[in-house]
Amino acid sequence: MHKSSTLAVPEHAGVPRHLAIIMDGNGRWATQRFLPRSAGHARGVQAVRRVVEACGRRGVRYLTLFAFSSENWRRPQEEVTLLMRLFVQTLQKEVDKLNEQGVRLRVVGDTSAFDSGLQDLIRKAEERTAQNDTLHLTIAANYGGRWDILQAMQRMLTEHPELCADPKGIDETALTPYLTMSFAPEPDLFIRTGGEQRISNFLIWQLAYTELYFTERYWPDISVRDIDAAFEWYRTRERRFGRTSAQLAGGD
Ligand code: IPE
Ligand code: IPE
Ligand code: MG
Numbered sequence: 001m002h003k004s005s006t007l008a009v010p011e012h013a014g015v016p017r018h019l020a021i022i023m024d025g026n027g028r029w030a031t032q033r034f035l036p037r038s039a040g041h042a043r044g045v046q047a048v049r050r051v052v053e054a055c056g057r058r059g060v061r062y063l064t065l066f067a068f069s070s071e072n073w074r075r076p077q078e079e080v081t082l083l084m085r086l087f088v089q090t091l092q093k094e095v096d097k098l099n100e101q102g103v104r105l106r107v108v109g110d111t112s113a114f115d116s117g118l119q120d121l122i123r124k125a126e127e128r129t130a131q132n133d134t135l136h137l138t139i140a141a142n143y144g145g146r147w148d149i150l151q152a153m154q155r156m157l158t159e160h161p162e163l164c165a166d167p168k169g170i171d172e173t174a175l176t177p178y179l180t181m182s183f184a185p186e187p188d189l190f191i192r193t194g195g196e197q198r199i200s201n202f203l204i205w206q207l208a209y210t211e212l213y214f215t216e217r218y219w220p221d222i223s224v225r226d227i228d229a230a231f232e233w234y235r236t237r238e239r240r241f242g243r244t245s246a247q248l249a250g251g252d
Contacts, residue, residue, distance in 0.1 A: 004172055004186065014235050016188035018062035019055060020210070022202055023048070025194025025218030032218075038082050043220035045090050052137060054224040056101060058231070062136045062184045066202050070110065070144030084118060087141065091121045095128060102134030108180040109143030110151075136184060143180075145204030152178035181206055189234045191227075193219045211237045 023044060030040030048065065055063045068083060075083075098105055107122045114122070155178045156163065156170070163169050176182055181203065187210045192198075195216045199207060213230045215222075240248060 004176065015059050015231060016234055017060070018064070018185050018187045018189075019060050020064040020066075020187035020190045020203055020207070021051070022066045022190075022192040022194075022200060023219040023222075024192055024196060026220060028194065029218035029220045037079060040218075040220055041083060041086055045086060047220050047222050048090075049094070050224060051222060051227060052098075052103070052135070053101075054227050056103070056135045058227075060135065062138070062187075064108075064138040064140060064181070064184070064187065064203070066140045066143065066200075068109070068141045068143070069201060070142055070147055071201060073113075073142075084114070088118055088121060091118075091125050095125045098137065099129050099132065102132045103129060104132040104134075104136045105129045106136070106138045106183075107141050108138055108148075109141045110147060111142060113142050138181070138184070140202070144201045145199070146201060148180050148203070149175075149205055151180075152176075176205075179205060186210065188239075189213060189230065191215065191230050193217050193222055209239070209241055211239070 026040035026044040027037040028040070029043065030037050033039070051065075052063065067087065072083070073080060095105065105125050105128075107126065111119055111122055152175055156175055160174075163174070186206045186208070187203065190202075190207055190210045191213045193215050195214070197214045211234055213233055215226060215230070217226055238245060238248065
């Protein structure tokens with residue numbers, strides 16, 4: 001279990017230990033080229049490959065990618081079906097390579113909504129890579145930050161019914177083990193591509209003290225240089241977690 005960054009200041013290394021990304025702009029990338037949105041999603045998968053490799057090489061330990069939100073079901077049925085198919089194809093194609101690279105793959109989100117074939121593939125990919133420790137790659141699929149907090153609360157109270165009679169006994173340390181990302185430290189850096197400056201119900205609990213970086217670049221166009229630029233910006237941030245600069249300089 002990792003301590004909350006709001007309690008302890010994590011070491012500020014030049015490279016984020018945990019990078020969380022909202023991969024946005026696939027549709028606009030395609031529309032700009034008079035292509036169907038599906039072409040943007042296909043190119044988006046190639047960008048994932050690029051970014052995973054770059055992060056691995058730069059020593060990022062945890063990379064969490066938002067692939068499908070709990071709100072994305074509201075898209076046209078055709079697009080939802082295509083995204084699911086792409087997810088299946090990508091798992092089938094990429095898991096061997098990820099495994100060779102020492103990547104541990106996890107999927108967080110309400111996967112019970114997926115068809116059983118996809119659930120099976122996810123389980124097998126997670127089992128297959130469970131011993132790896134080089135890069136922890138997490139795909140958030142049918143994920144919503146509010147869902148995460150609610151499911152954590154439900155599981156906590158199921159396991160500890162005595163807390164119902166003692167709600168003041170519920171504190172951060174009681175709840176956080178039940179959040180889906182409890183295996184990872186909180187994200188140090190968040191990147192959203194595609195120009196929007198919002199969180200869109202991503203890791204709302206875990207992003208409390210994360211450095212937020214927004215770029216206009218559409219996800220399919222994201223380059224290793226863009227990632228480096230984000231890291232460069234991250235290096236200039238002073239992470240105070242409520243303290244003053246002087247306190248940090250004094251090491252208090
Ligand atoms: C992000 O790109 C991918 C998913 C949400 C699955 P979008 O599909 O949201 O692309 P835009 O925002 O419409 O350009
Ligand atoms: C957020 O992108 C979700 C993913 C990237 C998976 P959206 O494109 O769905 O976000 P909103 O709805 O425009 O905020
Ligand atoms: Mg979008």
